[in-house]
Amino acid sequence: MKTSFFLKLTLLVLSILHVCSALACTTVSYIDKYGNVWNANNEDGPYATATFINVYPKSHHGAYGYYTLSYLSPMFGQTSQLQGGMNEAGLTFDFNAIPAVENVDLSHKKSFEGGDEAILTHLLSTMRSVDQVIAFFEEYWFSNGFTNAQMHVTDRSGKMVIISASGVLISQKPYLISTNFDLAAGKSDQDCWRYKAATSIVQKEHQGLNTMLSLCKATEQKNGRTMYSNIQNLTTGELWFSSKDSQGATIHTSLQKLLEKGQKFYSFQDLAAINEDFYMPDDQLGDTKNLEAVDKSDLVGTYFNEATGNVTIHETEKGIRLSFENDMSVECEVNHDQAYVALDAPIRLHFHRDTDGQLQLSLFEEHFWSFTAMKQSNAN
DSSP states (O other), X not given: OHHHHXXXXXXXXXXXXXXXXXXXXXXXXXXXXXXXXXXXXXXXXXXXXXXXXXXXXXXXXXXXXXXXXXXXXXXXXXXXXXXXXXXXXXXXXXXXXXXXXXXXXXXXXXXXXXXXXXXXXXXXXXXXXXXXXXXXXXXXXXXXXXXXXXXXXXXXXXXXXXXXXXXXXXXXXXXXXXXXXXXGGTOOOTTOHHHHHHHHXXXXXXXXXXXXXXXXXXXXXXXXXXXXXXXXXXXXXXXXXXXXGGTTOOEEEEHHHHHHTOSEEEEGGGTTHHHHTOOOOGGGSSSOOOOSSOOGGXXXXXXXXXXXXXXXXXXXXXXXEEEOTTSOEEEEEEOXXXXXXXXXXXXXXXXXXXXXXOEEEEEEETTEEEEEEEEOTTOO
């Protein structure tokens, strides 16, 4: 049942792409005055959704080790749902949501032999240059879409490019900035405050890390939508991560150090674990103190998370039933620590209240927090 549960959840996660279209992401690549090639990304996405750094050492299937970024679970770290990544050859990419490209003819493109799910990890595990990525997409395309996003790609040589269903745009400047308009189609959005802020900084500053940190700060969403920031020096392989869930701390490491630890996954909610070499137990992820003396009938109702939509709790004879919008449901019973544990899937639920007293549920899967959903006020 484990595989079945997460296959169904994967279908539900597809809605993230549509949710993010209404949000924003900022990706910037540039070359500093010393010739170092940098890339930075502010990921703005669904509120109260977990995010992860997923590390994959080189395997016999590829030439390079790499890391990826994912929503909800590390299980999406090697799928078409990963948000971005970088390999040890210094190739990196990220995505911006854009308005869907209309009337585009992709019939001359091939479907990849491994399917859509294998495309992004194929790029990271086998390629070292922007030119190789361009050549790949000249021949192949995603069977299911990739018409409402653009891919921002940079390599260690300093080549920077945007790839979308509209075509390819190669930067002629020592920097490339992308937000949420289709650069390859020649679109321009000078009213985008993040684009203006980033452009102003890269045209005036050339200080490497400090410039990247300034960029992330200047383009951070003021409404708390910026989930995390990732910075990479493609020349040296150094990495910096920060998130709103890690109290603003910026963690410094390198891809080589991460790869030496083997295949591991790290939560943006506990970035310190990157340098402390341990996994954080799921009962330490956030404020998940169980409610005391609350009848299960009080838990019944509709909870909402932007990535998964409505999650409904029903009372059953032995516990509760968790239902998603795609008709997937999971039966849960109370275990010894008063958490609700699914009977046929590797998940458990905690019910808790936020600082305003609003009832919430957090769903965990095998030691990794997946999301928090807030009970709707009009729910019974």
